[in-house]
Amino acid sequence: MKWTRRDLLKGLGGLPILGAVWWAGATSTVNNRRERYEILEQLNIQPSLPPTVPGIEGEPTRVGIIGFGIRGEQLSRALGYATEEWKEEMRLEKEEDPNNSALEDFMNQDKLNVNIVGVCDIFDVRAERAIDSFSTPDNRIKRYTTYKEMIHSGDVDAVVIATPDHWHAPMSIEALKNNVHVYVEKPMTHTISETYALRDAAHQSKAVFSVGHQHRQTLSFSTARDIVEKGTLGHVSLIQTNTNRNDDNGAWNYDIHEKASPQTIDWDQFLGSAPQVPFNKNHFFRWRKWWAYGSGLSGDLLTHDYDRLNCVLNMGIPTSVMASGGIYTHNDGRNVPDVLQVNMEFPNYSTGSSQPKGKEKGMTFCYSATLGNGFNRPTILMGHDASMELGNNLTVWPDAASTRYADMLEAEKMKPHIPIYQYNPAANVPDAISSATSQYFADKGLMWTYIDGVRVDSTFLHMREWLSAIKNGGKVSCGIKEGFEEAISAHMAGLSWKLGRKIEWDEASETLAPIDGIDFDEVLLASDWQVEQAMAEEA
Amino acid sequence: MTNEINGKKVSATIVVLRILIGWHFLYEGVVKMYNPEWTSFGYLASAQGPLKPIFTTLTAEAVIGWVDTLNMVALLLVGITLISGFLERMGSLVGIGLLSLYYLAHPSLPWLQQLNVEGNYWLVNKNLIELVVCVLLYYYPTGHIFGLTYFTRKKELTKI
Structure with missing residues (x-):
């Protein structure tokens, strides 16, 4: 059998095309990458890695929630506690929109070593909702009628304050004076004089103080x-x-x-x-x-x-x-x-x-x-x-x-x-x-x-950082200095x-x-x- | 005579079509191969239509690496077979499979918002058209006219 030039052209003609396409794809990709790296190298930016905190070991931190409104409920979820009403609402929303993964995300969230032990809300409906949802046979949520009662009870190590602004500083100061750890929503205070008073209280206290600017975790x-x-x-x-x-x-x-x-x-x-x-x-x-x-x-x-x-x-x-x-x-x-x-x-x-x-x-x-x-x-x-x-x-x-x-x-x-x-x-x-x-x-x-x-909620990270600082020491990213500047x-x-x-x-x-x-x-x-x-x- | 000439023209056109489709697949495959950062994550994560859940599961961390590699290998395979004219029917089938997945991940259904498209489509889009071309290439192989299969064919003819 003899191959003519015509035979070779018909049989092998595709191969040069193959080579050309391969060469074009390879060179353009490699060049693009080289140019990108040249820029990246010059910029030398280090993308941030997820924050790591030491494990939160030991006895669970006993947390009291002051203010169980919209934000109070959100903060409780970041701590791993969701109300039955919210879970039901999310189930219904998921039925309507299968993309809604709020409940799933909540269930997959890492457990923080905390026990919500008490709630202080001046609206009966909200206080009862927390008690009904969070109480377990061995941990009955206690209702406190005033924040002072909660702080002085000796039963809470830390408080989460999600009240109207005019209560942020008085409650935080009272807690800090009694070495109860504080996570307070923004703005940290309602007036100028309160801002100084709270700063003094935080400096003098052994407790960890954190302002709820969760985006610092982003x-x-x-x-x-x-x-x-x-x-x-x-x-x-x-x-x-x-x-x-x-x-x-x-x-x-x-x-x-x-x-x-x-x-x-x-x-x-x-x-x-x-x-x-x-x-x-x-x-x-x-x-x-x-x-x-x-x-x-x-x-x-x-x-x-x-x-x-x-x-x-x-x-x-x-x-x-x-x-x-x-x-x-x-x-x-x-x-x-x-x-x-x-x-x-x-x-x-x-x-x-x-x-x-x-x-x-x-x-x-x-x-x-x-x-x-x-x-x-x-x-x-x-x-x-x-x-x-x-x-x-x-x-x-x-x-x-x-x-x-x-x-x-x-x-x-x-x-x-x-x-x-x-x-x-x-x-x-x-x-x-x-x-x-x-x-x-x-x-x-x-x-x-x-x-x-895993998709993570930044409020969860912010609270985890606060709880870790309580157990292990270390700095919180939005403490009293940052809170003072913000306020x-x-x-x-x-x-x-x-x-x-x-x-x-x-x-x-x-x-x-x-x-x-x-x-x-x-x-x-x-x-x-x-x-x-x-x-x-x-x- | 007329028919024979037309038949030759049709065959030649299909050869060109085969090379172009192969070209398209090969280039996509090569670009992905030389860019280790490439991932189909975004494409799959934004999948729409009735099969969205299936595509979403493919984005799982344990799976996505395999999905990316398989996709790239399949693209190269289709490209090489169609351009070289060797095992082109197998290549066409793989091409049909890939294009079905691409079409189903982002189908041009009128009630879906079209993501990353450069034109306007109603049910029919370019993936679907290219898919049907692959069906044609499967039923009308041309590797014996232009491609490596030409040699096996010539051998058989010589034997007779």
């Missing part, structure tokens, strides 16, 4: 810190961060329970130091809408954004704060603003510079919020060399006029509209120059925060909005610059400062 934030410290963004001159909500729940118009009455609610205890007004269900369930009990956007939501950034930048308390806004979207009797803009100035702060020394210094933190629009505006850190979008995932884009990346931009190894770094705690590797696809998945929230392949900054924003003036902080003396004739605490607590002041002047 892995992308610790990676963001590394990114900023390595000078990736250059000098950050502006941060924009936002709240956008457009629903009743987001505007704090929570459900009013049908069984609420003066018989089922200890109204005097709810009021505490607040102005003594007659029983009011609206005030009780929707307390965030009044300065007497809450602190509106500045205390409830600005604190999240401020602390998120403070945990990345460690910028501390602003030198000055100016705020403006009003009640524009929910004119329903509330006295806290529902549209709020806060500019915090940090004139001496710098994240480093790639330009001549002394050219760049100072930063503005700009918080913008509305409860009348739900468009998702991301948090962005704007630096001379790059911009970073910060959320559960994070993305870094080079700036077209960057000094640091000028050569790479010139060589078109970097392009301003293409991310140079993207971090996603769920992906197995950091992804420089992400594809449109992975960008899409990230935005869509399909990649959850994983720890060893003072939030109160400065509230004061500025109420007074329509710039509020200044003196770092050396750690005090607010006084304003003649103004008592800051009085202003913070006032229902409408301008009106009250005018009335006082008339009188």
Whole structure:
């Protein structure tokens, strides 16, 4: 048999095509990878690993819950305790939407070495719900009628405080004085003077104090810190961060329970130091809408954004704060603003510079919020060399006029509209120059925060850290220093909005610059400062 | 005579079709092979349609590595067999299997939001079309016209 040239062409003609396609695929992939690694190597960013804490051994920590409302229930779930009502609700939701894995996630959550032993809630329905759900034959949940009774009982090692803001400091201080460990919701305090008093109490106490800023556990934030410290963004001159909500729940118009009455609610205890007004269900369930009990956007939501950034930048308390806004979207009797803009100035702060020394210094933190629009505006850190979008995932884009990346931009190894770094705690590797696809998945929230392949709730991690510090010592990530900075900054924003003036902080003396004739605490607590002041002047 | 000429043209066209499909598969396989960071996790995790639970179970940590490797090997296999014209019917079957999975993971059903598509599709999408082409290649092998199978065929003819 003899093969002609024609035979060879017909038989082997496919092989050169095969080789060509193989070569093209291999070289382009290898080159892309090399370019990505070149950028990654230059950036040298270390993606954060899940936090590890020493095991929580020994006798279970005996925990008392003070305030078993919406947040109190969530915090209990993080501790491993869910009410029967919630489990049933989640079962129903799962039937409607098979994607709802809340119950499954809860069941799979690691067990923390805790016993919830008592509850203190001044609304009978809530206290009873905790008792009915959490009591077991060998651990009957005890109801305490006052927080003092719980703290002094000797039966609780630690308390979780999820009450209206005006109760945070008195309860925390009482617990700390008795060396009972404290996990308190944000904002840590309701007034300026309380903030100092709580700091003193925490310093003097042997107990562990933690503020409920659970996002400090979010892995992308610790990676963001590394990114900023390595000078990736250059000098950050502006941060924009936002709240956008457009629903009743987001505007704090929570459900009013049908069984609420003066018989089922200890109204005097709810009021505490607040102005003594007659029983009011609206005030009780929707307390965030009044300065007497809450602190509106500045205390409830600005604190999240401020602390998120403070945990990345460690910028501390602003030198000055100016705020403006009003009640524009929910004119329903509330006295806290529902549209709020806060500019915090940090004139001496710098994240480093790639330009001549002394050219760049100072930063503005700009918080913008509305409860009348739900468009998702991301948090962005704007630096001379790059911009970073910060959320559960994070993305870094080079700036077209960057000094640091000028050569790479010139060589078109970097392009301003293409991310140079993207971090996603769920992906197995950091992804420089992400594809449109992975960008899409990230935005869509399909990649959850994983720890060893398990989706984890950051509140759980935050409480685990607190419980570990109780048993093993060590620092909590949001302790009294961080809580103090958060509270003072939030109160400065509230004061500025109420007074329509710039509020200044003196770092050396750690005090607010006084304003003649103004008592800051009085202003913070006032229902409408301008009106009250005018009335006082008339009188 | 006319029919014979047309038959030759059809065969030649199917040869081209076979090479192009093989090209497409091979390139996808090679790109994945040279990028160890590649994973089908996102594609599977975002699966839609009636078989979503099945695709979701494939994302489990213990399984995903195998899924990725099998996918890559299958892609290379289809690419090599279709381009070389050797065992092309087996390659076509594997191709049909892969494309069925791709179609079912992200079916173009009107009530589903289409993820990562560059066009607009109603029931029919490119995966489905390519799948049917693989069916054609299965029933109409052309490796003996252009491909390694040509040699075995020639040998048989010479013997007669």
